[in-house]
Amino acid sequence: MDTKNFIPDKSEVVVSVKGINKSFGDNHILKGIDLDVKTGELVSIIGRSGCGKTTFLRCLNCLEIFDSGLMRIAGITLNKLHNKSTNKGSRLQSRSGRFFKGFKAVQNTDEDFQKKVRTLRVRVGMVFQSFNLFPHLTVMDNLIKAPTVVKKETKEEARTRAIKLLEKVGMDEFVDRYPHELSGGQAQRVAIARALSMNPQVMLYDEPTSALDPELEQEVMQVMENLNKEGMTQIVVTHAMHFARGASDKVVYLEDGKIIEAGHPDVLFKDPKDPRTREFLKTILHD
Amino acid sequence: MNKKYTVSILFLIAALFISMSLDLKSEKKVLRWAADNEGSAPFINQDYDDATKLIGFEKEIADALAEELGWESQFVYNSWDGLIPGLSRDDYDIAINGLEITEDRAAVVTFSDPYFLTYEQLVVPVSDTSTKCLNDVFGKKCGTLKGSVAERFLIATPGAIVKSYDNELTAFQEMQMGRLDAVLIDHPIALYFCSWNKKAKMVGLPIGEVSYGIVLRKTDTKLIADINRALAAIVKNGKLRIILERWNLWNYMLVSHFDDPNPSSVGHPAFKRFVESKGGGKSFGETVQRYIGYLPAFGQGAVVTVTLSILSMMLAIFAGLSLALMRVYGNRVISRAAIIFIETVRGTPLLIQIMIIYYALPMIGLQMPAFFAGVIGLGLNYAAYEAENYRAGLFSVPRGQIEAAMSLGMSKFQSLRHIILPQAIRLVIPPVTNDYISLLKDSSLVSLIAITELTKVFLSFAARDFDFLGPGLMVAVIYLLIGLPFVKLAKIIEKRFSIDHRKTV
Ligand SMILES: Nc1ncnc2c1ncn2[C@@H]1O[C@H](COP(=O)(O)OP(=O)(O)O)[C@@H](O)[C@H]1O
Ligand SMILES: [Mg+2]
Numbered sequence: 110m111d112t113k114n115f116i117p118d119k120s121e122v123v124v125s126v127k128g129i130n131k132s133f134g135d136n137h138i139l140k141g142i143d144l145d146v147k148t149g150e151l152v153s154i155i156g157r158s159g160c161g162k163t164t165f166l167r168c169l170n171c172l173e174i175f176d177s178g179l180m181r182i183a184g185i186t187l188n189k190l191h192n193k194s195t196n197k198g199s200r201l202q203s204r205s206g207r208f209f210k211g212f213k214a215v216q217n218t219d220e221d222f223q224k225k226v227r228t229l230r231v232r233v234g235m236v237f238q239s240f241n242l243f244p245h246l247t248v249m250d251n252l253i254k255a256p257t258v259v260k261k262e263t264k265e266e267a268r269t270r271a272i273k274l275l276e277k278v279g280m281d282e283f284v285d286r287y288p289h290e291l292s293g294g295q296a297q298r299v300a301i302a303r304a305l306s307m308n309p310q311v312m313l314y315d316e317p318t319s320a321l322d323p324e325l326e327q328e329v330m331q332v333m334e335n336l337n338k339e340g341m342t343q344i345v346v347t348h349a350m351h352f353a354r355g356a357s358d359k360v361v362y363l364e365d366g367k368i369i370e371a372g373h374p375d376v377l378f379k380d381p382k383d384p385r386t387r388e389f390l391k392t393i394l395h396d
Numbered sequence: 397m398n399k400k401y402t403v404s405i406l407f408l409i410a411a412l413f414i415s416m417s418l419d420l421k422s423e424k425k426v427l428r429w430a431a432d433n434e435g436s437a438p439f440i441n442q443d444y445d446d447a448t449k450l451i452g453f454e455k456e457i458a459d460a461l462a463e464e465l466g467w468e469s470q471f472v473y474n475s476w477d478g479l480i481p482g483l484s485r486d487d488y489d490i491a492i493n494g495l496e497i498t499e500d501r502a503a504v505v506t507f508s509d510p511y512f513l514t515y516e517q518l519v520v521p522v523s524d525t526s527t528k529c530l531n532d533v534f535g536k537k538c539g540t541l542k543g544s545v546a547e548r549f550l551i552a553t554p555g556a557i558v559k560s561y562d563n564e565l566t567a568f569q570e571m572q573m574g575r576l577d578a579v580l581i582d583h584p585i586a587l588y589f590c591s592w593n594k595k596a597k598m599v600g601l602p603i604g605e606v607s608y609g610i611v612l613r614k615t616d617t618k619l620i621a622d623i624n625r626a627l628a629a630i631v632k633n634g635k636l637r638i639i640l641e642r643w644n645l646w647n648y649m650l651v652s653h654f655d656d657p658n659p660s661s662v663g664h665p666a667f668k669r670f671v672e673s674k675g676g677g678k679s680f681g682e683t684v685q686r687y688i689g690y691l692p693a694f695g696q697g698a699v700v701t702v703t704l705s706i707l708s709m710m711l712a713i714f715a716g717l718s719l720a721l722m723r724v725y726g727n728r729v730i731s732r733a734a735i736i737f738i739e740t741v742r743g744t745p746l747l748i749q750i751m752i753i754y755y756a757l758p759m760i761g762l763q764m765p766a767f768f769a770g771v772i773g774l775g776l777n778y779a780a781y782e783a784e785n786y787r788a789g790l791f792s793v794p795r796g797q798i799e800a801a802m803s804l805g806m807s808k809f810q811s812l813r814h815i816i817l818p819q820a821i822r823l824v825i826p827p828v829t830n831d832y833i834s835l836l837k838d839s840s841l842v843s844l845i846a847i848t849e850l851t852k853v854f855l856s857f858a859a860r861d862f863d864f865l866g867p868g869l870m871v872a873v874i875y876l877l878i879g880l881p882f883v884k885l886a887k888i889i890e891k892r893f894s895i896d897h898r899k900t901v
Contacts, residue, residue: 172799231805241800245818255804258814307804 121148123342124169124311129178131164131366138164139175140366146311146359149340151333153353153374156363157389162346165363166315169344170233171226183232183310185225231259234304238316240296242288248275248299249284252306259307267306274302278332294325301332312336314345318352330356350393354378362386427462427469431455431493432476434856436564437588437670438643439494441860444673447693447853453643453666454492457511460635464626474846478755480505483613485758487766487846490610490623494582496545497609506616507609508623511636513649515602516546517586519579521571522597527578529600530556536577539567545606546580564589565859568596582606584645591667592674593862605649631656642666687866690857697853698874704770704849705836711775712835713828716782723783724790725812734783741780747841749773754845770842778835785827789820829886833879850874 124146131139138161146152154162167173169182179188243251252274253267275281278298288296297317304312314333318326326349333343334356347353353360354374361371362381370377370386381387431440433450440452450471462469472488479491483505490508497507520527527533534555540546542560550558559576561567564585570576572595579586583602590596610627612620630636631654640646641660644667651657722734741749750773754766764772793816801811840851854871858864 170803172803227805227807230803233803235800235803237796237800239796241794241796243797243800243815243819245822254814255801255806258810259805303804 122146123148123183124344125179125181126169127179129165129168129175129180131161131168131173131175138366139168141178142363142366142368144361144368144371146342146344148310148342149337150358151337151343151345151356152359152361153357154344154346154361154363155348155350155353155389160363161366162363163315166235166313166344166346169313170230170235172235174226182229185229185232187222187225187229231307232310234307234309234312236297236300236304236312236314236317238320240288240293240300240320242291242296242300242303244288246287247284248280248286248288248291251288251299251303255303256306271302271306274305275299277305277335278302279328292325293321294328297321297329298332301329301336311342311344314343314347316346316348319348348393350378362389364389425465425467427458427465427467427490428472428488429458429462429469430472430474430479430482430488430491431458432474432479434852434859435476435494436585436859436862438584438645438666442693442856444669444860445689447689447857448696451666453512453639453645454494456639456642457630457636458490458492460630460639461623461626464629465622472846473848475844478844478846480611481755482846483611485755485763489616489619490612492610494584494608495611496582497607498545501611504614505611506614506620507611508620509627510607510609510653511627512608512640512645513653514583514606514608514645514647515649516549516580516604516606517583517598518600518603519568519571519581519586519590519596520577520599522595524577527599530580530603533578537575539570539576539579540581541567544582545604546582549604550580563859565862568593568862571596583647584643587644588667588670591671634660638662683866686861687870690853690867690870693853693857694850694870694874697848697850698878700767700847700849701836701839701851702878704767704774704842704847705832705839707771708774708778708839709832709835711771712778712782712831715776715779717786719779719783720786720790721812724787725808738780738783741777742784746773746777746838747844749777750842750845766842766846769845770839770847774835774839774842777838778831781831782824782828785824785831786820789824790816792823793819826886826890829882829889833882833886836879836882837875 122145124144126142126144129139129142130137142165144152154165156162164173168175169180171187175189177189180186243254246254249268249271252271253262253264256262256267256270257264272281272284275284278301280295280298280302283291283295283299288299291299297320301312301317317333318329321329330349330352333345333352336343337356337358345352345357357374359371360374360377362369362377362383362385364385370381370383377386378390381390431452431454433440433442433452435441438453440450440455443449443451455471458471459469470488474482474488474491476493479493479495480501482488483491492511495501495507497510501507518527518530518533527536530549530553533553535557536555537557537559538550538553539559539561540550541564542562547558547560550556559567559570561570564579564581567576567579567581568589571579580603586598590598610623612623627636634656637646637650637654637656638660640650641662642665644664719734719738722730723738724731726734750770753764753773754769757763757769797815797819798811801815802808806814839849843849843852843855850871854867857867861867
């Protein structure tokens with residue numbers, strides 16, 4: 110692969126990924142993923158459980174460091190050519206247990222790389238399936254912690270913006286609540302607002318609604334659709350086919366660590382080209 | 397947060413002052429003399445009326461020597477067993493506390509000329525009419541002090557079953573409970589004990605000869621000359637004889653040793669005062685009066701115990717957190733070092749650790765005042781336990797938390813500081829508060845290294861007044877009372893944080 114001449118296809122391409130590989134030990138999970146996402150696009154990633162969706166998303170904001178390939182996200186370029194040092198990372202991971210996985214992987218790369226990673230994370234927001242709100246902080250403090258700590262914003266600045274974000278997700282009446290006092294849908298909307306608090310250019314969602322009751326799903330999906338209208342670039346891993354079909358600009362089908370097919374939802378859902386996509390859609394839509 | 401820092405800094409400054417005042421070296425030349433006021437009369441004790449004052453014939457001798465030299469007299473407390481080892485710590489220059497001049501001791505320290513000569517005395521229960529001298533103890537159980545001259549006499553006595561004790565009080569109590577038939581002990585102790593205890597009597601003639609000397613470091617050749625000169629002076633001007641007479645300790649040996657046959661007219665006022673203090677206190681009212689007299693000294697002891705335990709706990713919390721972070725986040729070497737420290741400290745007795753810090757570290761040039769040694773010993777010991785608390789706390793914060801923090805652009809350190817630690821600390825506050833209560837109780841162990849805290853105060857009253865019951869109950873109640881606020885605090889905190897803040901997260 111010619112890495113020197115790697116330039117995003119168009120200026121409006123905000124996420125560009127080429128040949129991403131990721132293994133956990135001998136387990137080859139991502140097998141050369143290429144993906145371009147343009148500014149303002151909502152891209153849904155679908156696929157069977159275990160096919161590597163979460164791993165891919167975590168690579169995008171460096172909670173896992175990919176083994177080889179190229180990423181250019183929100184103006185930050187990361188490339189690694191068959192770098193073996195991450196294997197060392199994985200060994201340390203298993204030594205210190207579940208908790209510090211993300212840590213050690215990053216720790217073992219050089220300082221420049223780490224700096225880039227942190228800038229990247231500021232520009233890319235992440236929403237987790239299990240919300241991961243900070244339980245010891247109120248809704249407001251969940252939103253202003255990172256801006257004040259990382260960007261050194263004053264509390265006033267951060268609060269003013271936090272209120273606006275909470276209004277956007279319909280949670281402005283809950284500023285003083287603690288996470289355990291919120292319903293799942295409310296917690297996830299706060300989590301989205303928290304990710305937005307760093308003013309990201311791209312938002313990543315890992316199955317944002319699968320921990321929610323069906324009647325609460327909609328309020329979260331609505332938030333993502335609104336953000337889409339405002340021009341936010343979003344990548345959503347989802348099992349909710351109606352959302353992938355109705356709300357996305359592009360759907361990506363992932364199988365066994367490879368992108369099998371990508372395209373406009375109308376095309377992909379109605380007329381998938383690859384038999385594997387067809388097979389998957391058949392099982393999932395007829396369940 | 398800032399307030400908390402201010403408070404801890406204030407505490408540290410207070411501790412510094414306390415330790416400095418313990419270590420004060422003034423301009424005027426000072427005779428720093430050590431003794432254990434936990435022994436029985438007549439050597440050195442707290443005054444019967446004012447427990448903050450010291451009395452005893454050895455105190456008077458030390459003061460007289462200082463006066464003769466024109467120096468300031470300064471008492472330094474140390475436990476009796478620690479008197480000779482403690483010389484090397486340079487906390488004091490001489491020790492004067494019934495130390496018999498023996499060859500074993502003379503091998504490690506310099507002895508002054510004897511300041512007192514006495515003999516061994518046999519003591520038996522009043523009911524015993526058959527035992528009249530040492531020859532009568534054949535087949536009987538005889539108690540004495542460990543390592544004393546009397547012990548050697550007993551061992552050499554045919555048929556005597558020798559039982560050795562750490563202090564005379566235990567030996568006498570064993571005799572009163574019928575577990576011993578006789579006690580052989582230095583005459584002054586026997587004399588004072590039998591003066592008030594109507595169940596014991598002295599029998600037989602003086603046995604052997606014992607001389608007490610002042611001990612000094614072998615290197616202090618100048619000081620030994622000064623001490624011997626001052627001693628000779630107070631012998632000559634009669635001061636020593638008057639002191640010993642006042643305490644009813646002047647005997648035929650001293651007459652010939654100091655060649656001073658002149659009878660004097662001072663009588664035995666100090667001895668009489670002792671007997672009176674014992675004779676009184678028998679009625680209920682007088683006993684209560686005596687117990688009330690303990691209170692000021694107990695108060696001082698309680699202040700030392702509380703200050704000591706709070707400072708130790710602060711050290712434990714701080715060092716424990718550092719150890720936990722080193723263990724969990726440090727590289728291989730740092731993490732190993734933390735583990736070794738934690739396991740070593742948890743696997744060895746606290747008492748040994750305190751002894752090492754106080755007596756062994758000075759040998760490699762690490763000298764610190766007793767109070768500091770106590771804080772550091774207790775603090776580092778508890779740090780090892782706190783570290784394990786924190787580690788459990790750190791691990792019980794779900795991994796998603798640090799991922800969420802880092803996905804927002806926080807560095808490793810920022811995530812720790814703002815997200816992980818606050819949650820971990822909430823989890824460990826209840827066990828930490830409980831540990832403080834154990835630390836408060838364990839702080840009694842530092843009474844062994846010359847810190848006059850609660851337990852030490854209790855022990856010296858118990859020894860002086862041969863009364864473990866009253867002072868014992870009092871000190872137990874005081875420990876309960878000063879621990880109570882923290883027990884309450886632990887309960888409140890436990891309640892407060894038992895609300896699960898992570899249920900739906
Ligand atoms: N940290 C890890 N260590 C080892 N294996 C992992 C790790 N994370 C994920 N995997 C494995 O990678 C594969 C893909 O996982 P994941 O990306 O979570 O799939 P998906 O999100 O599509 O269900 C699974 O087989 C999983 O067991
Ligand atoms: Mg997944």
